[in-house]
Amino acid sequence: xxxxxxxxxxxxxxxxxxxxxxxxxxxxxxxxxxxxxxxxxxxxxxxxxxxxxxxxxxxxxxxxxxxxxxxxxxxxxxxxxxxxxxxxxxxxxxxxxxxxxxxxxxxxxxxxxxxxxxxxxxxxxxxxxxxxxxxxxxxxxxxxxxxxxxxxxxxxxxxxxxxxxxxxxxxxxxxxxxxxxxxxxxxxxxxxxxxxxxxxxxxxxxxxxxxxxxxxxxxxxxxxxxxxxxxxxxxxxxxxxxxxxxxxxxxxxxxxxxxxxxxxxxxxxxxxxxxxxxxxxxxxxxxxxxxxxxxxxxxxxxxxxxxxxxxxxxxxxxxxxxxxxxxxxxxxxxxxxxxxxxxxxxxxxxxxxxxxxxxxxxxxxxxxxxxxxxxxxxxxxxxxxxxxxxxxxxxxxxxxxxxxxxxxxx
Amino acid sequence: xxxxxxxxxxxxxxxxxxxxxxxxxxxxxxxxxxxxxxxxxxxxxxxxxxxxxxxxxxxxxxxxxxxxxxxxxxxxxxxxxxxxxxxxxxxxxxxxxxxxxxxxxxxxxxxxxxxxxxxxxxxxxxxxxxxxxxxxxxxxxxxxxxxxxxxxxxxxxxxxxxxxxxxxxxxxxxxxxxxxxxxxxxxxxxxxxxxxxxxxxxxxxxxxxxxxxxxxxxxxxxxxxxxxxxxxxxxxxxxxxxxxxxxxxxxxxxxxxxxxxxxxxxxxxxxxxxxxxxxxxxxxxxxxxxxxxxxxxxxxxxxxxxxxxxxxxxxxxxxxxxxxxxxxxxxxxxxxxxxxxxxxxxxxxxxxxxxxxxxxxxxxxxxxxxxxxxxxxxxxxxxxxxxxxxxxxxxxxxxxxxxxxxxxxx
Numbered sequence: 001x002x003x004x005x006x007x008x009x010x011x012x013x014x015x016x017x018x019x020x021x022x023x024x025x026x027x028x029x030x031x032x033x034x035x036x037x038x039x040x041x042x043x044x045x046x047x048x049x050x051x052x053x054x055x056x057x058x059x060x061x062x063x064x065x066x067x068x069x070x071x072x073x074x075x076x077x078x079x080x081x082x083x084x085x086x087x088x089x090x091x092x093x094x095x096x097x098x099x100x101x102x103x104x105x106x107x108x109x110x111x112x113x114x115x116x117x118x119x120x121x122x123x124x125x126x127x128x129x130x131x132x133x134x135x136x137x138x139x140x141x142x143x144x145x146x147x148x149x150x151x152x153x154x155x156x157x158x159x160x161x162x163x164x165x166x167x168x169x170x171x172x173x174x175x176x177x178x179x180x181x182x183x184x185x186x187x188x189x190x191x192x193x194x195x196x197x198x199x200x201x202x203x204x205x206x207x208x209x210x211x212x213x214x215x216x217x218x219x220x221x222x223x224x225x226x227x228x229x230x231x232x233x234x235x236x237x238x239x240x241x242x243x244x245x246x247x248x249x250x251x252x253x254x255x256x257x258x259x260x261x262x263x264x265x266x267x268x269x270x271x272x273x274x275x276x277x278x279x280x281x282x283x284x285x286x287x288x289x290x291x292x293x294x295x296x297x298x299x300x301x302x303x304x305x306x307x308x309x310x311x312x313x314x315x316x317x318x319x320x321x322x323x324x325x326x327x328x329x330x331x332x333x334x335x336x337x338x339x340x341x342x343x344x345x346x347x348x349x350x351x352x353x354x355x356x357x358x359x360x361x362x363x364x365x366x367x368x369x370x371x372x373x374x375x376x377x378x379x380x381x382x383x384x385x386x387x388x389x390x391x392x393x394x395x396x397x398x399x400x401x402x403x404x405x406x407x408x409x410x
Numbered sequence: 411x412x413x414x415x416x417x418x419x420x421x422x423x424x425x426x427x428x429x430x431x432x433x434x435x436x437x438x439x440x441x442x443x444x445x446x447x448x449x450x451x452x453x454x455x456x457x458x459x460x461x462x463x464x465x466x467x468x469x470x471x472x473x474x475x476x477x478x479x480x481x482x483x484x485x486x487x488x489x490x491x492x493x494x495x496x497x498x499x500x501x502x503x504x505x506x507x508x509x510x511x512x513x514x515x516x517x518x519x520x521x522x523x524x525x526x527x528x529x530x531x532x533x534x535x536x537x538x539x540x541x542x543x544x545x546x547x548x549x550x551x552x553x554x555x556x557x558x559x560x561x562x563x564x565x566x567x568x569x570x571x572x573x574x575x576x577x578x579x580x581x582x583x584x585x586x587x588x589x590x591x592x593x594x595x596x597x598x599x600x601x602x603x604x605x606x607x608x609x610x611x612x613x614x615x616x617x618x619x620x621x622x623x624x625x626x627x628x629x630x631x632x633x634x635x636x637x638x639x640x641x642x643x644x645x646x647x648x649x650x651x652x653x654x655x656x657x658x659x660x661x662x663x664x665x666x667x668x669x670x671x672x673x674x675x676x677x678x679x680x681x682x683x684x685x686x687x688x689x690x691x692x693x694x695x696x697x698x699x700x701x702x703x704x705x706x707x708x709x710x711x712x713x714x715x716x717x718x719x720x721x722x723x724x725x726x727x728x729x730x731x732x733x734x735x736x737x738x739x740x741x742x743x744x745x746x747x748x749x750x751x752x753x754x755x756x757x758x759x760x761x762x763x764x765x766x767x768x769x770x771x772x773x774x775x776x777x778x779x780x781x782x783x784x785x786x787x788x789x790x791x792x793x794x795x796x797x798x799x800x801x802x803x804x805x806x807x808x809x810x811x812x813x814x815x816x817x818x819x820x
Contacts, residue, residue, distance in 0.1 A: 208642050220743070224641075229634050231745025232618050235780040242739035245656040246732070255738075255775045322656070328665075329652035333630070333743060335641025365665045370645040 013402045015040055017393060018226065019048045020057065023077055024102060025204040028061055030072045049075060055399055056081050057101070077102035082146030083138065084391045085131055085182075086384040089123070090153050091116035091165045096130045098138035099388045101146065103199060107138035108384075120168040124179050131180070142182070147391030147398075150186045151383055185394040189213065189383050190237035194221025194228040195393075196386030197340055201379050206337035210330050211379055212239075214323075214343030216294050218260045220330060221386075240264065244326055259329075262322040265294040265344065268301065271318050276311030295344065302349035313353065320354040324361025331366045331374060340379035350378075423812045425450055427803060428636065429458045430467065433487055434512060435614040438471055440482045459485060465809055466491050467511070487512035492556035493548065494801045495541055495592075496794040499533070500563055501526035501575045506540045508548035509798045511556065513609060517548035518794075526574070533578040534589050541590065552592070557801030557808075560596045561793055595804040599623065599793050600647035604631025604638040605803075606796030607750055611789050616747040620740050621789055622649075624733075624753030626704050628670045630740060631796075650674065654736055669739075672732040675704040675754065678711065681728050686721035705754065712759035723763065730764040734771025741776045741784060750789035760788075 015038070022037040023029055029037070035045045052058040059078040063071040081101035088095040092115070097108040111130045117123055127150075135142060152166040169176055169186065177184055193211040202209040203223050211221035218240035222229040229236045240260035241253050248257030249270060261267050273282035281300055304312035327339060345354070355376070363371050396402040425448070432447040433439055441459055445452045462468040469488040473481040491511035498505040502525070507518040521540045527533050537560075545552060562576040579586055579596065587594055603621040612619040613633050621631035628650035632639035639646045650670035651663050658667030659680060671677050683692035691710055714722035737749060755764070765786070773781050806812040 206642075222743075224634055224639050225637060227635065229744070231634075231780070232616075232747040232783060233745060233779055235778055236743065236745040238742040238745075238777040238780060241777040242652075242742045243735055244653060246654050246658070246735060248656070253777055255777075325653055325656060329739070330743070332648040332652045333632075333646065333740070334639070335643060335646040335648075337642040367648040367651040367663055367665075368645055369643055370641070370648060373642060 014227075015044060016048050016052065016401050017396065019045060019052070020077065020396075021199055021204070023058060023075060024199060028064070028074045028076045030064055030074060032072070034075070051401060055401060057396070057401070079104055082395075083135070083140045083144045084388045084395070085134065085145055085148045086151060086388040086391070087127060087131065087148060088151045088153075088384060088387075089127065089165050089169065091118055094126055094130050095384070096127075096134040097384045097388070098134050098140055099385070101392065103385060103388055103392065105385075106140070107134055109134040109137060117165055118163050118168060120172040120175060123165045123168040124172065124176050127176070128179050145182050147395040148180060148182050148184045149192075149387035149391035149394075150184060151189060151192050151387040152186060153189065183391075183394065183398055185387075185391050187387060187390050188234070190219045190221045191228055191230060191234065192221070192383040192386030192390060193342065193379070193381070194223055194237065194386070195389045196381035196383060197221060197379060198223055198226070198228060199381075199389040200385055201381040202338040202340045202375075202377070208334065208336045209338040209340060210334060210336045211340045211342070211381075212327070212330075212345075213383075214263060214341060214345055216265050218264050218343070222334060223336075224334070239326070239330060242326075242329060244322060259322075259326040263319060263326060265297055267322075268315060268319055268344075269297060271322075272301070272311060272315040275314050275318065279311050281312070295347075298344040298347050298349075302347050305349055305353060316349060316353045317357060320357035321361060323354070324358040325365065327358065327376070328362050328365040328371075331362060331371050335370045337373065338375045338377065340377055340381075342379045342382070346378060424637075425454060426458050426462065426811050427806065429455060429462070430487065430806075431609055431614070433468060433485060434609060438474070438484045438486045440474055440484060442482070444485070461811060465811060467806070467811070489514055492805075493545070493550045493554045494798045494805070495544065495555055495558045496561060496798040496801070497537060497541065497558060498561045498563075498794060498797075499537065499575050499579065501528055504536055504540050504575075505794070506537075506544040507794045507798070508544050508550055509795070511802065513795060513798055513802065515795075516550070517544055519544040519547060528573050528575055528578060530578040530582040530585060533575045534582065534586050537586070538589050555592050557805040558590060558592050558594045559602075559797035559801035559804075560594060561599060561602050561797040562596060563599065593801075593804065593808055595797075595801050597797060597800050598644070600629045600631045601638060601640060601644065602631070602793040602796030602800060603752065603789070603791070604633055604647065604796070605799045606791035606793060607631060607789060608633055608636070608638060609791075609799040610795055611791040612748040612750045612785075612787070618744070618746045619748040619750060620744060620746045621750045621752070621791075622737070622740075622755075623793075624673060624751060624755050626675050628674050628753070632744060633746075634744070649736070649740060652736075652739060654732060669732075669736040673729060673736060675707055677732075678725060678729055678754075679707060681732075682711070682721060682725040685724045685728065689721050691722070705757075708754040708757050708759075712757050715759055715763060726759060726763045727767060730767035731771060733764070734768040735775065737768065737786070738772050738775040738781075741772060741781050745780045747783065748785045748787065750787055750791075752789045752792070756788060 018038050019034055022034050031045050031049055035042045056078055058075050061074040061076045064074040079100040079102035084099045086097045092113045094111040098106045109130055117126055193213055197203045197209055197211040207226050209223045213219050220237045220239040222237050241258045243257050244259045244262050245257040249261040250256055251258035251261040272279055301312050305316050359376055428448050429444055432444050441455050445455045466488055468485050471484040471486045474484040489510040489512035494509045496507045502523045504521040508516045519540055527536055603623055607613045607619055607621040617636050619633045623629050630647045630649040632647050651668045653667050654669045654672050655667040659671040660666055661668035661671040682689055711722050715726050769786055
């Protein structure tokens with residue numbers, strides 16, 4: 001009999017995270033309310049609460065009176081257990097956000113560079129410096145930090161080119177660890193948005209959800225049965241590189257016809273160029289698209305549509321059909337209760353021009369009753385919260401309270 | 411705080427199924443080997459084994475000598491705990507298979523009807539009669555039956571037309587229960603093939619797999635983290651109705667461009683008709699496609715290709731590209747360790763002409779390293795085994811050993 005574990009979900013320890021998430025969602029709760037919320041027995045919840053209290057992960061918050069019977073002890077996540085830092089790294093942009101141990105945001109520092117920062121020592125020093133500044137702003141000390149989560153752009157899991165900031169991190173991870181002197185976990189944006197949704201978004205109320213990110217690149221973070229779907233190599237969720245059009249537009253990934261080539265921001269521009277060749281917004285890749293993910297183009301398109309620009313309106317509408325079709329595929333395959341969008345769906349133009357088409361298309365095209373109860377909504381969470389939650393989960397593992405299988409990115 | 415359960419996986423009871431599956435995979439095992447195989451502690455396994463012994467689900471099988479130390483007690487699933495029956499129902503075709511409680515097949519009875527059997531009493535009587543014959547052939551008595559699993563074709567979850575055998579079952583489920591006098595569970599083929607894969611196929615060695623069915627219709631049964639992905643309304647896995655070609659071929663589901671319209675058996679015929687209009691195999695929907703899922707066409711195409719028919723060869727090759735592209739989408743979104751195929755992939759033409767193209771396309775087009783370790787293989791399981799396993803799981807719930815959330819189809 002092989003020793004291979006057939007599930008990455010350790011049944012003994014997972015319930016501890018389930019209780020923590022239920023407690024975070026409730027703010028303050030009691031053992032019996034936690035049992036009701038999680039479906040665990042009161043006995044199991046009591047044992048878990050005892051463990052979490054012992055390690056200072058949760059704290060008692062005085063007596064709660066329910067109006068009936070004697071008052072019971074209130075519980076909440078212990079925000080002061082330590083500090084968790086999320087770090088987002090690109091070649092020219094760095095962001096560090098300090099959270100408390102209940103995932104409350106305390107301070108954010110952004111740093112930009114005119115030239116790409118790719119040499120390993122330079123990248124590591126930049127991270128170290130920015131993290132230090134963020135901690136100062138949060139009035140936190142380095143010894144307070146119980147975990148650092150590093151969010152790398154794209155679907156990057158491994159060094160591929162050797163001359164970018166993310167590559168420097170993968171190739172010189174030991175030096176990064178030495179310099180920071182802190183526990184570090186690295187993960188990709190799709191796992192971060194799924195984890196954010198699990199701890200702070202739709203995952204609080206439903207068992208199956210898909211967090212969809214619409215930026216320069218697009219992708220999906222998948223929650224099924226209350227857990228993040230990672231797949232065999234932590235690469236699940238690359239919906240942006242599933243097909244929309246067989247042998248269609250060239251995608252930057254090398255494949256043709258990917259969803260991303262139509263509903264990623266450069267794809268919006270291509271659609272505009274197809275509808276109105278020579279349109280000012282269809283040119284000028286330099287003038288526009290300057291933001292970290294080219295959201296300037298979305299803003300400009302939205303403004304143009306608002307001012308009656310027919311090509312901009314048509315671009316928005318055609319993009320809505322593309323997106324609706326692509327989301328329908330997620331519904332067909334995953335049948336989630338919620339699709340939580342972020343990225344260019346957050347622009348006001350979404351609600352007026354795009355959302356109605358997307359919703360109609362998803363409802364009409366989804367197989368059977370798969371979309372009958374589906375909610376398509378904007379996510380209240382961000383990837384930085386997700387990577388912080390991943391760092392918190394990693395801390396739980398470091399102290400022995402969670403024993404999940406080692407996954408590629410952690 | 412809401413009482414909604416955020417996971418359908420009951421952490422307390424799920425480990426019992428995990429131990430049962432590990433035991434089925436091993437044939438015979440010991441407590442310590444089961445602990446190693448499942449990742450559960452020896453203490454947990456011992457408790458579970460005690461429960462399963464008490465309810466007769468497993469049996470001791472004498473002393474095993476490991477060569478070192480004293481002999482330990484061997485354990486195996488107790489095949490004689492009872493009988494499980496799988497029933498497959500179409501309007502003109504009925505099949506009943508009797509299994510023992512270790513999912514060993516004992517007897518199968520097929521029944522065909524010249525006219526559609528759609529009136530409720532008629533359908534129910536037909537099922538009852540066929541089940542009785544199958545039990546006789548398996549030398550089993552009705553009181554031995556611990557569960558009946560009914561597999562309905564298509565993705566059918568609810569009555570939609572009102573004049574088919576499956577509709578009769580949904581609309582008159584109470585009468586079916588009264589007549590059979592046995593515990594019955596109904597589920598769809600995608601959940602059945604996923605469950606078969608979990609108990610008897612790739613799910614024995616990997617945590618994430620997709621069982622793909624290629625018949626008249628096509629679909630995917632999804633396993634993630636050692637459990638079947640059901641989705642919000644038990645409709646997950648409808649990959650056959652995800653897009654291959656935006657605004658492409660009309661699919662029978664109403665949507666345009668679905669995977670099924672290209673790699674379902676009628677889709678193969680359409681491809682042939684596009685390549686060689688007037689080709690004899692592209693006509694004659696009546697003459698061919700007579701089998702339950704039209705596999706006669708696949709056999710005829712395979713024969714023609716073998717005999718050098720260029721149009722048939724081109725059809726197989728183009729279909730391979732379609733299938734490769736569609737499977738790549740599953741890899742992009744789910745990143746499984748194994749794709750296990752059944753249906754027309756079982757024809758010899760698969761290995762020679764189709765598989766190499768499919769494999770190359772999946773490897774080339776999958777994002778990043780998502781397909782690096784992927785195995786694409788033929789499944790050793792069938793849907794009937796899956797519905798029997800679902801009935802066995804349901805029996806575990808009936809006797810209180812499993813407490814999963816009520817899911818729509820059960």
